[in-house]
Structure formats: C-alpha cells, structure tokens
Amino acid sequence: MIETHLAKLRARDTISVEEERVIRDSLGEVRSLPTQHTCIRAGERLHSSTLLLEGLMCRYKDLPGGDRQITELHVAGDFLDLHSFSLKQLDHNVMTLTPCRVVLVPHAKLKDITEQHPHLARVYWFLTALDAAIHREWELSLGRRSAIQRIAHLICELRVRLGLIGQADDDGFGLPLTQADLSDCTGLTPVHVNRTLRDLRERGLMDFRGRRVTITDLPGLQAIAEFDDSYLYLRREDR
C-alpha cells in the first residue's frame, strides 16, 4: 500500500525494517476521494496528516478576485500535509485533481515517532524541507522564468518525481491535468498555456495531449527549462 512512499524515502535515506514497521503501524483510515474535491481547507484544525496512495493532488491558495495559485503538485507517496503536524492548521487548501486514494496518519502517532524514533522523525522533517525546496524552485519559476520555461521546468520536475515511483520514463508519463490546472501552477492564463504548449510541440520538445506528456527531446526540454534536479535532493544521506 505504501510502496511509493517507501520508494520516495529510500531514494533519500536508509529506512530500517523496524522503521518501516513503525510507519505501517501509524497508518489509519483509508479513503477514496472523487476528482476536483477539496479535502483540506485553510484554517481547519487538523488532527492527522494525509498520505497520498494513488492519484494526483495539489495545494493551492485563492485570491479574493478568484485567481488561484497552485503552490505544489503531489504524486503517490507524498504527504499532502505532513506540515499540519507542526502547524496544526494550514494556510492553503488541498484538493484532488483526479480520483485519489489516501491514508490518514494521526498526529498522535507522529508525536510518538518524534519521541521514540528520532531518526524517522528527522526523515519526516526532511520531507517537509523538501517541500519547501520545491516551493523555492517554483518561486524562481514564477518570478523570473518565461512562460515556455515555466512549463518546461514543471514537466521536467514531474518526470523526475514520477520516475522515482515508476510512473514516468524518458519518453513521457501520464498527466491527468487540464490546461487550466497548468495555468494555475505556472501563474499564466489558460489561453497562454495553450499557445505555449503549441510552441513546445512545434519546437519538437514535448507534446501534451490526451492527459499524457510525450517527451520528444528530453535534453532540449531540460535545456530550455535550465533544469537542474539538485533541488529535489535525490542523493541518499544519513539524516
């Protein structure tokens, strides 16, 4: 059930059999969620964190005028709100972008981990630091990259993150997002996303159609995005 989660952790550190058992013991209720469903709202008091088992979800913030910014995408194996353990409530919403399956991890169990399994606690602390690193890279995209770079960069990021859990290879991957979702990730309008996707296709770099990204020139795509995966911390370390 949590193989994708373990794959994500084990790409970055050593998780012992004992720790794996502790993780499995922390799991609570499993839920299935429909698509386009906001399952956590900013300001709600939370008592458990949510681990994504299957599907695609996002964190987003809305503006009074109706504009939306997605601040991070989540794939299987990600904690959507591990930070709610420290924060107690979130400053953003979390919603599904596809039908999803999730499992709840009570904050009480996480607290036990901080008291009895300090190494595992450090690994989980690392996961929240990794989310922050992704936020920083998105700040760079939103602040300083052009439209074509923003989209190319996002696709490069997703290729690596999905690759870790065996859901992407060099040729492409399934990506059940609309162009409007993509515009909310990149701070662009849906119309401009459409034109930019055509540009990427005409340049022979990638094609995004029918909920699938086909990468036709990976080095070229990475070059235009100026993509460097070091912000994803893919090396194994002793935390």
Add this chain to the structure above:
Amino acid sequence: MIETHLAKLRARDTISVEEERVIRDSLGEVRSLPTQHTCIRAGERLHSSTLLLEGLMCRYKDLPGGDRQITELHVAGDFLDLHSFSLKQLDHNVMTLTPCRVVLVPHAKLKDITEQHPHLARVYWFLTALDAAIHREWELSLGRRSAIQRIAHLICELRVRLGLIGQADDDGFGLPLTQADLSDCTGLTPVHVNRTLRDLRERGLMDFRGRRVTITDLPGLQAIAEFDDSYLYLRREDR
C-alpha cells in the same frame, strides 16, 4: 543575545526555562559579516545552522542569464538555514543585505535536541514549516498579484515580522534595502519597482525613502495587498 529568537519562538509556543538553557548551550561561534556577503552557497556541505542576531539577510537563487530571485528575507531571530540540518546542503544561496551578526549552531547539537528534547525538536520543525508557509505566500504573490500588490504585501509581511521583535510599529520601520533588492524579491525590474513605489506614495499608502518605510495608511496598504497574516501563524499552540 538570542532575545529576538526567543521572542519569535514564544510568539508561537511555550519555551520552558530548561529548553531556553538547551538553546543557549547549543550556540557556537559568533561571526560578524559585511554587507553584500554571500555566506552560504548552494551545494556546499554544511555542518551547522546559522541564527541571525542582527541585520537583514536573504535566501536567493540565480539563473544562468543573470536574473536573481530572492525566495525569503530574514530578520533578527530567524534561522537562515535550519533546514540545512535535514538537507545537508542547500539548493539556494544566503547573503547579507546589511552588516550582520550571526551565531552558528552545530548540526550535532541539533541532532542531540531531536534525541533528548522532542518538544524543542518539534518547535524547530515548526520553524521550517513556517518558512515554507512564507514561500507559499510568495508563490501566490509572484504568480497572481500585480506589481503594486506584491510590494504592498511584502511591506505588510515585514511590518508584522519586524514588529514581533520590536523593530516596527504601525507608522513604519527601518528597511535597509535597495530598490534592486526589492525587485529581486518581487520578480519585477528595478525600474518598475521605482514607478510602483511612486504610485504607492501618490496614493498616500506608504513612502519608502532613505532606508525607511513610512506607512501613511496601514488599512489602505493592507487592503490593496489583500493582506491576511494567518500564514505567519501568530497564535500560540502546543506543538
């Protein structure tokens, strides 16, 4: 020496006398740094985290073309790189924007804290989650707010954060940044920052001259920024 740091923590949780002693015992070398000095570079292996005692610093990422994005500003009492404890190396640089004084906290001491003082460890985990919340708010600014909103929002954020450590009130605060620094925070050009500051002045909202922000209409400034401080987690909680 670390009063600003304790003020920041105690605005969010209860720190016992014992925990205060643990924090004081974790402090290592104190350093004075000149202005415009990059003291941590992306990719460097780090063995201690740095607590800012005095001055203004920033985290930033550079692009090959020379563009720069500041991802967060830091005031006295902030850890610049508490996350380097989990990450081991950073994905961004850290530099001074004024002359600064900092104190180093060895990662070995932080590791001891995770093993012997789980509550304090959770408080520090919270601090890194707070940095991530600030990153998310900046993503929203960079992705969806107009130039005038981005600058107004940044000023509102700094007023609150500096206020917590007694360095700002409703009338304004010292802010030793250049307009170019401001442009690197907001993803704008220095020229447009200059015009936008004039706009804010002519609207009677705020005036930024001579390294000082004078707020002439705080409610108006907050209104145009659509500022809501909940992402700064100012309520005290039991973490």
Add this chain to the structure above:
DNA sequence: CGGACAGTTGACCTATTTCAAATGTGGTGG
C-alpha cells in the same frame, strides 16, 4: 572634489492578458 551607486524619468517595446467565438471531446440519457 570625484567616483560609484542608487534612484528617477521618458520613450518605446513586447510578452502575456483579455475578450470573444469556434471547435473538439467525453459522458449520459433516450
């Protein structure tokens, strides 16, 4: 007094947005 920056302004430019309409496309009910 001079030099290095920081700030200011004007004229022009362009990437992206806005608005509006047309064209797929997938699912549902008859």
Add this chain to the structure above:
DNA sequence: CCACCACATTTGAAATAGGTCAACTGTCCG
C-alpha cells in the same frame, strides 16, 4: 446508436502591465 450537454481546447484580434534602453540626477563617502 445518436443527440445533447458540459467542458476543455484552440484561434484571432486588440489591449496592457511591465520590461528595456538610455540618459540624467541625486547622494554618500573617501
């Protein structure tokens, strides 16, 4: 199997927020 509906995608034309380039003006400090 078809008609229809709700959406997602695509395209064109016009508008604009913010960028670029270049020059000029403080201002601080040695």
